[in-house]
Amino acid sequence: MKYMLLIYSPELAWTHDEWTACTIASGKICQELHAQGRFIAAAPLHPVATAASVRVRNGTPLITAGPFAETTEQLGGFFLIDVANLDEAMATALRLPSAQKGTVEIRPVAHLEGLPPDHFDQRATDHRDHSRYMLLCYDDEQYWNKQGPAALQAAHREAVQLAIHLSAREHYVSASPLHPIATATSVRIRQGKRLVTDGPFAETREFLGGYYLIDARDLNDAIAIAAQHPGARVGTVEVRRIVNLPDSQ
Amino acid sequence: MLGIAEGITMGSDPVIAATIEVLFRTEHRRVLATVVRLVNDFDLAEDAVQEAFLAAADQWPQQGIPVHPVAWLVSSARFKAIDHLRRNSKLRVLSADLVRRVEATAADHRDVSEQDIQDDHLRLILTCCHPALDLQVQTALTLREVCGLTTEAIAAAFLVPPATMAQRIVRGKAKIRDAGIPFLIPGADELPLRIEAVLAVCYLVFNEGYSASSGASHTCADLSREAIRLGRLVCELCPDAEGFGLLALMLLHESRREARIDAAGDIILLEEQDRSLWNHTFIAEAKALLTRARAAEPIGGYTIQAAISAVHASAATASATDWTQMVAWYDLLVQATPTPVVELNRSVAIAMRDGPEVGLKLLTPLQATLAQYHLFHAAHADLLRRAGRRTESEVAYRRALKLVQQEPERRFLMRRLRELH
Numbered sequence: 001m002k003y004m005l006l007i008y009s010p011e012l013a014w015t016h017d018e019w020t021a022c023t024i025a026s027g028k029i030c031q032e033l034h035a036q037g038r039f040i041a042a043a044p045l046h047p048v049a050t051a052a053s054v055r056v057r058n059g060t061p062l063i064t065a066g067p068f069a070e071t072t073e074q075l076g077g078f079f080l081i082d083v084a085n086l087d088e089a090m091a092t093a094l095r096l097p098s099a100q101k102g103t104v105e106i107r108p109v110a111h112l113e114g115l116p117p118d119h120f121d122q123r124a125t126d127h128r129d130h131s132r133y134m135l136l137c138y139d140d141e142q143y144w145n146k147q148g149p150a151a152l153q154a155a156h157r158e159a160v161q162l163a164i165h166l167s168a169r170e171h172y173v174s175a176s177p178l179h180p181i182a183t184a185t186s187v188r189i190r191q192g193k194r195l196v197t198d199g200p201f202a203e204t205r206e207f208l209g210g211y212y213l214i215d216a217r218d219l220n221d222a223i224a225i226a227a228q229h230p231g232a233r234v235g236t237v238e239v240r241r242i243v244n245l246p247d248s249q
Numbered sequence: 250m251l252g253i254a255e256g257i258t259m260g261s262d263p264v265i266a267a268t269i270e271v272l273f274r275t276e277h278r279r280v281l282a283t284v285v286r287l288v289n290d291f292d293l294a295e296d297a298v299q300e301a302f303l304a305a306a307d308q309w310p311q312q313g314i315p316v317h318p319v320a321w322l323v324s325s326a327r328f329k330a331i332d333h334l335r336r337n338s339k340l341r342v343l344s345a346d347l348v349r350r351v352e353a354t355a356a357d358h359r360d361v362s363e364q365d366i367q368d369d370h371l372r373l374i375l376t377c378c379h380p381a382l383d384l385q386v387q388t389a390l391t392l393r394e395v396c397g398l399t400t401e402a403i404a405a406a407f408l409v410p411p412a413t414m415a416q417r418i419v420r421g422k423a424k425i426r427d428a429g430i431p432f433l434i435p436g437a438d439e440l441p442l443r444i445e446a447v448l449a450v451c452y453l454v455f456n457e458g459y460s461a462s463s464g465a466s467h468t469c470a471d472l473s474r475e476a477i478r479l480g481r482l483v484c485e486l487c488p489d490a491e492g493f494g495l496l497a498l499m500l501l502h503e504s505r506r507e508a509r510i511d512a513a514g515d516i517i518l519l520e521e522q523d524r525s526l527w528n529h530t531f532i533a534e535a536k537a538l539l540t541r542a543r544a545a546e547p548i549g550g551y552t553i554q555a556a557i558s559a560v561h562a563s564a565a566t567a568s569a570t571d572w573t574q575m576v577a578w579y580d581l582l583v584q585a586t587p588t589p590v591v592e593l594n595r596s597v598a599i600a601m602r603d604g605p606e607v608g609l610k611l612l613t614p615l616q617a618t619l620a621q622y623h624l625f626h627a628a629h630a631d632l633l634r635r636a637g638r639r640t641e642s643e644v645a646y647r648r649a650l651k652l653v654q655q656e657p658e659r660r661f662l663m664r665r666l667r668e669l670h
Contacts, residue, residue, distance in 0.1 A: 001429040085431035086381055108428045182420055183428040185381040194442075198383035198424070 002040065002109035003089040004178060004211070005079040008201045009102025010072055011047050022097045023245065026077075029095060033081060038092075040080040041120050041174065041213070044243040045134060048074045052219060054226040054237045061227040068138050068238040069204050073102060075240070078134070080109070080174070086185065093187050094194055103188045105201040107208070108179040114160040116167040118174040130215045132173065133222040136238040137231040139209035141180055144234075158230040159210070166214060166225065173213035181207040206235050213242075262310045269305050272318055277302070278397050279366050280322045282373035286432050287323075288330045291394065291422045297333065301326035320361045371486040372432050374479075377421075378447045379430050386421040387450050393418050395482075396475045406457065406472045444487055448495050448551065451479050455499045459506075473503055484538075490545030494552030497538040501558040504531035516661045520567035532562045553582045572602035589618045597628050605636040623652035627662060639669055 014022070023044060033039035048067040055062045067074065076098070083089050086106070093104040144152050156177070166172035184200040200207060209231065216222040219239065226237040277298065284294040301322045315321040377390040392398045392406075404414035424430065435443055458472030480496040483489075508526035511517055539559055542552040557578045564570040579595035592615055600608020609632050612625075619625035630645035646666045653659045 003429075085429040085433070086379075087431050087433065087435065089429070090381065106428075110427075179427045183424050185428065196380040198381055198386065 001085065001089075002080065002082050002176070003086075004107045004109055005081065005089070005093050005096070006075055006105040006107065006201070006208070007077045007079075007096065007098045007102055008071075008073045008105065009076055009098055011074050011076065013101060025097045027245065029092070030079075033092070038081050038083050038088075040082055040118070042077070042079040043132075043134075043245065044077040045075060046241040046243055048240075050219075050241055052223055052239045054223055054232050054239060055235075056227050056232040061223075061232075063223055067240075068136065068206070068236045069202065071202055073201070075136070076102070077243075090185065090187055090196070094189060099187060099189045103186050103201045106185045106187065108183050110177045110179045112156055112160065112177050114157075115163050115175055116172055119167070119172055120174065129217055131218070131222075132242040132244065133214050133216050133219075134240045134242055135212040135214060135222070135226050135229065136208055136240065137210045137212070137229060137235065138204075138206040138238065139231050139235040140206050141209070155230040162225075162228055162230075163212070166212075171214050171216060171225065173215060175210070175212040177210035178208060209235070265309050265314060266306070268314055268318075269302065269309065272305075272322070273302055276319050276322070278373075278395060279370050280319060280326060281394070282369040283323050283361055283366050284326045284330065285373060285376075285394075286369050287327050289432065290426070293330050293333060294326070297326040297330040298322070300329040304329070319366060323361045323366075367486060368434060370482070372434055374447055374483065374486070375434060375443050376425060376430060376432050378443070378450050379425070380443075380446055381428065381430060382421055382424060384450070384453070386417055386424075387446070388453055389414060389417045390421040391450050391479070392454065392475065396479060398475065402471075440487070441489070444483070444489050444492065447483055448480075448491060451476050451483065452495060452499070452551070454479070455502070459502055473499070473506075477503060490542045491549040491551050493538045493542035494549055494555050497535040497542060498551050498555035498558060500531040500535040500538070501555060501562055504528040504535070504562065510657075514657060515664075516657050518661075519561055524565065527562070532559075535559060535562070548581065548585070550582070550585045553578055553585055557582070570601070572598060576602055589615050590622070590624075593619060593622075593625055593628060597632070600632055600635075605632040608632045609636065621652060623649045623654075623658070623662075625649075626652065627665075630665070634665075634669065643669055 030039055030042050051067045053064045053068050089106050093106055163172055163175045181200050186197045186201050188195050214225055222239045226239050229237050281298045284298055288294050304325050374395050377394050378387045392403045400415050401411050404411040455473050455476030477499050480499055484492045484496055504527050508522040509517055539555055560571055560575045575598045579598045582591050583595055596608050596611035612629055626645045626649035630642045633642035650662050
């Protein structure tokens with residue numbers, strides 16, 4: 001099963017040295033997971049100060065600076081792993097250095113038929129004029145429950161079309177919906193003790209329902225792509241630039 | 250679900266019907282546990298097991314009772330599950346893989362061994378008490394899937410509407426399925442932590458039954474019995490010192506059920522209970538368990554609490570209580586769980602050994618942290634009363650009365666206050 005590990009921590013709690021040490025330690029875990037065939041992708045994100053949030057209402061894109069939700073702890077990075085079950089995902093999450101300082105939210109990735117295959121090569125860094133972005137799609141689950149399965153399927157078809165379109169233009173890296181928020185598990189370590197909670201890191205009305213990883217020329221380009229996501233018409237798409245690490249793949 | 254046992258008794262051979270009924274009562278959840286592992290789906294397994302019992306009622310009168318009835322039921326349920334998957338065309342497309350897997354395991358598990366069934370039973374408990382599930386969900390799932398209680402009965406015991414409880418169970422099953430919670434016994438390094446979680450659920454269920462038993466509801470007494478049954482099961486499947494300790498603790502509490510409430514539903518304190526009403530079979534069993542639990546190093550919190558309770562159980566009268574031994578156990582408990590409430594109880598035990606004035610001195614540093622805890626003021630009032638400081642005692646009882654929530658406890662404090670005069 002595929003899992004997305006979302007790392008939340010207060011950005012200000014890290015000194016530059018701590019951040020670097022954490023990145024190196026995380027990199028080692030990535031290599032280990034890779035050797036075991038469990039690694040898909042991982043990266044830190046640029047601080048939320050560089051984020052943009054995109055909504056489309058009545059056909060008009062509304063762009064705001066900053067993240068989707070103002071919280072004291074921010075999404076600072078992610079791991080995408082392929083392991084046997086939740087126990088293995090939890091064991092991996094608890095090993096991450098960030099679990100000591102922040103919280104790791106574990107989300108099972110849902111399967112969506114028709115998505116193009118992942119494309120995690122170094123395209124973004126090879127082309128100096130491109131950067132890699134993560135589009136975080138926040139949805140109101142209750143809205144979709146009310147609309148019924150047909151509406152959700154139509155939105156999924158549209159999302160697949162967008163992925164295929166991006167793939168054709170070499171913008172596509174990876175995308176997937178996540179299982180509903182009720183399947184989330186959050187873990188952290190405090191004073192050497194594991195703390196496991198049923199549920200997401202933060203209780204908000206809109207939850208992370210899926211993601212796209214894309215290569216785009218710049219933030220404007222990434223925002224334009226985000227505005228085409230069907231979820232932007234109902235929820236919010238947060239655009240976050242990924243930190244390119246020399247050995248993050 | 251409830252119709253199964255009735256369906257069996259109707260129109261079939263009475264001996265075979267009785268056998269199936271006993272099997273249903275004693276083996277139903279074990280059969281379910283194994284089938285859950287084989288088909289990896291709670292609801293599918295539940296339906297298939299029901300059908301297997303019906304098939305037994307239908308076939309055994311002609312074919313006779315099989316040599317290994319449990320293995321027969323597992324095997325039959327597995328084929329029923331395959332039938333279900335094949336019949337449901339939508340599922341056939343989605344779970345072709347599942348059908349293949351179930352068929353493959355069908356060949357592998359022609360004979361399900363007793364060990365497999367034991368392991369599956371433990372797997373089922375560990376899955377229901379998985380730390381990624383909310384404690385309320387763990388409790389609901391354990392009572393439903395492991396203990397086999399109906400959703401309505403669980404809802405009634407926890408005083409929530411049946412729909413709320415049903416939703417909690419559905420949510421738990423969905424998370425197990427979609428989040429990939431495995432049906433596994435973890436490795437030796439992980440198992441103690443997971444058993445700890447199981448014991449926590451067990452104790453929560455017990456306390457729910459025990460503390461609510463002053464009310465009119467009989468289901469609550471059932472919850473305590475279920476918790477003890479579950480405790481026994483865990484001890485059998487995964488012998489563990491703290492498991493023995495918890496089972497001993499629950500049995501000691503339960504042994505006083507008849508003595509702790511009077512005809513009017515009021516609480517009778519331990520020192521005032523009629524000790525001839527205590528269940529001495531439970532006490533003897535608890536003491537035997539404690540001997541096993543105390544062999545472990547370090548001694549865990551449940552075992553220490555059980556040992557404290559056993560000191561009371563060993564005293565023929567309240568005045569014969571061995572307070573020196575009691576204080577020694579409280580010293581250990583303070584080390585294991587250094588909380589202000591444990592400190593409070595230890596102070597009371599010391600007061601019983603060395604006199605109320607000594608106890609009162611020990612309460613002073615706890616006053617700030619426990620200011621909002623009614624039992625602190627109740628204990629304080631009691632020590633002042635014993636020390637003959639009536640006016641101060643009255644003030645403390647009034648403070649306790651301001652904070653108390655439960656009606657029987659309030660009545661008890663009122664009575665104590667009246668007795669001061």
